[in-house]
Structure formats: structure tokens, C-alpha cells
Amino acid sequence: MPLSAYLIMSAILFSIGVVGVLIRRSPLVIFMSIELMLNAVNLSFVAFSKFLDTADGQMFVFLVLTVAAAEVVVGLAIIVSIFRTRRTIDVDEMNALRG
Amino acid sequence: MTSTLVIQISFFVLAIASTASALGVIIFKNAVHSALSLILTLLFLALFYLQLGAMFIAIVQILIYAGAIMVLFLFVVTMLAPDASESEVRDPLRWQRIIAGVLGVALVGALSYLLFTGVATQSIVTTAGVNSLSHMVDTRGNIEAFGLALFHGFAFPFEVTSLLIVVAILGALVFGRRT
Secondary structure: OOHHHHHHHHHHHHHHHHHHHHHOOOHHHHHHHHHHHHHHHHHHHHHHHHHHOOOHHHHHHHHHHHHHHHHHHHHHHHHHHHHHHHOOOOOOOOOOOOO | OHHHHHHHHHHHHHHHHHHHHHHHHHHOOEHHHHHHHHHHHHHHHHHHHHHOOOHHHHHHHHHHHHHHHHHHHHHHHHHHOOOOEOOOOOOOOHHHHHHHHHHHHHHHHHHHHHHHHOOOHHHOOOOOHHHOHHHHHHHHOHHHHHHHHHHHHOHHHHHHHHHHHHHHHHHHHHHHOOO
């Protein structure tokens, strides 16, 4: 398969993630869409690593994976603490900086 | 010749399956179903990585992403919203979804157009000789090639990730503390 096939696959997955962030109201599903976008970028990194015949792309995937894990830990902690104070997790309800 | 055909068929099957499961993430009303669909997408992406010869990344994808991160997601989803069906009736911004769909299709089109007309992907310069990934994989094996590249060129970023993880743990502790 040519490189552009993988890149277009990555573009499709990334756009699905963007649309998910735009249309959903639950912060959990918005987080899942962000994970989808990160994974789409990972796919293009691995494809570039294969077609440039160097391991650098896989290193970046490794680092993105670590950042994604840290982001999920902090983000879910923020969502849980918002749920504790507001008893709701609809993003339309979150319109005050100090709750 | 037959192996190219097999690769092409498996690519298209994987492409359709992963696109469908990724659409499931944003279409399913129940957040648990979205999480399960995302796990399916991550497993299909691991198969893509296997097809591209990145064995270690594929295994790590299954272990860390589909295993650890998504289990954390499912914990929080089932804890916060066991019957989380988003209220469709009182959605004040319904037009936003239509615009988002149109913009998403436009984004796919724009990205694909740029990929086809921007940089000539056919004439990319590949690394040759003993430093190339394929040579390392042939002589030393897949995991060794990954580890050598990680600790020779990327040792400092690798060490910095440990700082990132410590900061993330501290942040989760601060947010999770009952005040």
C-alpha cells in the first residue's frame, strides 16, 4: 500500500475525532474523541516510520502514548471532581470558572 | 504478487472496520458503548501497526491503550454515568451538529487534497545502509531495533517522560483528595 493510503486513513480517523468533540455534550465522550485524534496521528507516525525506514516515528508514538496516559489520568480526575461539586457532567452546564 | 494482494485486501478490510468503529464512538448514545467501540478501534489500529511492521508499538497499543487507559475510562464512565443517555430533547444547539458534520467532511477533503497535492510522497528520501530500520530489524530483531533507537537518539526525552508521569500522578492525587 502507498504511504498516502495510510495518511488518508489517519485523516479520516482524525476528522471523526474532531466531529466527536464538536457534536457530543458528555465530557467523557469528548475525551474519547481526543484519544481517537491522538491515535490517528500515531498511525501516520508509524506509516512515516515505515516508509522513511527509520525508527524515529515509533519513538514519537511511544512519547505520544505516555502523554496520552498522563492526559487521561489528569482529565478524568478533573471530570470526577467536577461531578463531585456539580452532580452533573454536561459540558453545557459548565459555564462558571468557580463552581 | 499474491502477498501484495493480501496486504491490499487486509488494508481495506481494516480501513472499513476501523472507520465504522470510530464512527460508533461518536454516534452511540450510551457512553459505555462508545468506550467499547473505542477499544475496538484501538485494536484495529494495532493491526495496522502490525501490518506496518511495528511489532512493539502494536503490543504496547494493546497493553497500554486498549488495556490500561480504556479500563480507566470504563471505570469512570460506569461510576459517573451508568445510564448516561444524553438528553436529545432539550438540546438548544441542534444546528451545531449539522454544521459539525459538514465541517468534518470538509476537513477530510482538505486533508486528503493536501496529501495528494502537497509534498510528493513518492519521492521521499529513505534512510539507507546500516542505520536504516529494516537493516536493524533484519540483523538484531524488532524489539532490539526499537530499544537501540530509543536509548541512543531519544534517551533524554525518554527520561523526561518519567517527570511527566510523576506530575500526572501528583495532579490526580490533588484532584482526587476529598477536601
